[in-house]
Amino acid sequence: MTGEEYMADFTSHLLEKVKGFTFETKTGDYGTVRSIMDDVVQIDGLAGSHYGELLAFAGGHFGLAMDLREDGVGAVMLSGSREITTGGLVCGTGHVADICVGDALCGRIIDPIGRPLDGRQLKASSFRPVESPAPSIMDRSPVDRPLQTGLLAIDSMIPIGRGQRELIIGDRQTGKTAIALAAMINQRGDENTYCVYCAIGQKGATVAQVAHTLREAGAMERTVIVAATADDRPTLQYLAPYAGCAIAEEFMHRGKDVLIVYDDLTKHAAAYRSMSLLLRRPSGREAYPGDVFYLHSRLLERAARLSDENGGGSITALPIVETMAGDISAYIPTNVISITDGQIFLEEELFHAGIRPAVNVGLSVSRVGRSAQRSAMKEVSGSLRLDLAQYRDTAIFAQFGADIDASTARLLRRGERLTQLLKQKQDAVLRLSQQVAVLLAFGQNLLRDIPPAEITELRGELLEYLQAHCEGTLHTIDATGALNSSDREMLIAYMKHFLAERVRAKRA
Template identity: 45%
Template structure:
């Protein structure tokens, strides 16, 4: 058989059909953003593929004669005139149980060297939050393990509580303390920690801290370190939210920490300016409010008909010189259901946690507290408010009457008992006991410098002599008369040891 006949036979076997393929061409590329011609029917947030490098991008700007896309990877490899194709896929990431205990990038790719993740489901990064009718009021607490926050600014499951303060303050450690505390909670939520624009060494330290405490057993870390493309900084919070939503839709509780949304705002500003979107205040684009509102609106407590799951959001914002009135902080404050303000002034005075109670609020309030905490915290708010007002007033007065002096001394002891080291969460039942001892005046005869030691010894004494006190509070979530009388006896006997001689 001749070569001609062989070729003819092979060609006849071919089943050639015309295929329609939508392609575009790179016009310019820089700073993680490419501008393309063509692709007239591409959708917003659709994944496109650059043919030569096999790098992916996401379409964001759909203009009349061009498409603006962010590049998911090394943009330096993409050149002018490169061909880009539509994939028909909306950007999504793998979600599910398989990701628990793993460190991933915003696309769900592993960063911890523990092998591939074979997730059964993918969730889109962008999704509209639950409607009003699909939600129900927030009514159960998510304990942070920080006495001051759980008593005065309680956070509920399904709430959005903003943590904000200057760079030096303990915003991130407070959020990590909350994650660590979930290990002891009876209805433990799945936690997602989103690190945006942080140093890789800092992220590694955080992961190691969580691992040593056993918190990685219920935590997913979504990392977009400082060395990653700006597109990953922008996508990381949405990816973390998608991870939490999966568990919410399964009827479970999830907690997402966004650390921090200031870097997220910077990333979007950079992308928007390169995409030539009109700049507004502080050079942010006009949709900077929508950037954060569409993310935080996805946090919710779902109704029983929808499974009753919840997604709690703890966004973190960095302020400049404690300025709460600047652009991004005011935006996020107005979106959230309350804020906890970490005051740099209190931090420098040595108060820990350095929470400014006057500028902090939880709009869910006591609805997100157990009966036991409500009983002791009601008095605490009043005692502390009166003390802070009195302390401010007494800056200008040297002599005070005995009654005022007594109230002042009690207030100082209440403030002292609320002091706590970060990353050392306290179980809910111990918080109740410590606050009860302070507001009922048991510490009035204990020296101020001995309050911390008294608290530690009180916990050890109860564990050794009447461990059932903690057990009853933990299980019943109430603080009944029987528990109260047992506790009074222990505190009275312990106070005698600490009372100054002659009292």
């Protein structure tokens, strides 16, 4: 086709579209800007606007109606508050804030109103309202399928199910984001699972690092990053988790499983507090507004496992909360703990002692995950929590050089090895079969003669050996989630053989 022919074809196509088009006269409510302070606009008029309605300001800027009064509306700006002048016109758009959703977002970084932040154009064809009701009770199914994080300490002792809300809580710099990242990286091989990472009030460099880590690990393909960084206005930070959830819901309603990370809800609550104070809402404890509990409960209730009649999709939420000096009884942490189905508590002391992930097993719990755990994992992880908790209690006494009996010494030896075994880097995620194999080795006491310092290295070698010699068995465990007695005996035999060989090689 020549250039002229192409133009003629294009023009006729365009004319056809224009010919059939009928214009509508746009009518709607309007108001005028009375005042603007710190991104909060007081508007006269707009009597018919709805709560949360998107308002259009001059110059193509938008705001959200947050306070409806008889004589006007209080709104928060989403963009361009410096260009708004008093007396300026404000029009209601008739619809609530929405966000672009769908496959076009995969691998992309966007802000909470759908603007791409990665320098590439974004063409999305479908949209969802940012706020929408959580699935009803009848639409839900019990949480009965596991979501493997690839981290031995979590999958074995604090298992997470698809549709669960598991809080990650701890002081700053204790590896909270690293756990969430490991869980996201571990979903890279599963084509039915999507990931959404919501950065709320994070540093821009941190978000860039997260994107880089995910890309390097090959996990960006089905991941969407929604980012409202620390320099974004509180309104955007407030919207970010709801926007991320709307993106996740689109995938869930298509029958897919989604893992969504809210990093972090402490900053989200602080952003909402700023907004509420500027809107002159009454403040309560720690100056948070009265609905700060509802703020997070309505967000986390949107995580669900849908029934098979509704497609069977799920949203698993990993909200993150930052504590100050390990105080989990502060206002926001207690609120979120009470909403979620369990928490992974990370401790600074453990982190600095080199135990990473720095999970405090005693304070961590998963309320629904156990029923979703695969039978193979259940079989080998039965008493791990107890072993580790007993070890950590006893180790404190042993530090004082107290005389210890033989059974306590055995407990300490076992605990030391287990602690080393559970150490793991965020990108060194393990498959279910690999986790089952190393826990089986531990359970069978095969590691009792290995010095604790060598355990982590040995784990890698052992898994390589098993991969080379029993690939089929490992594959069966991954596929079925079960460990039958013959596979179990076979794995034990190979592991014993590997360890004996290793001892022999060392002696030589």
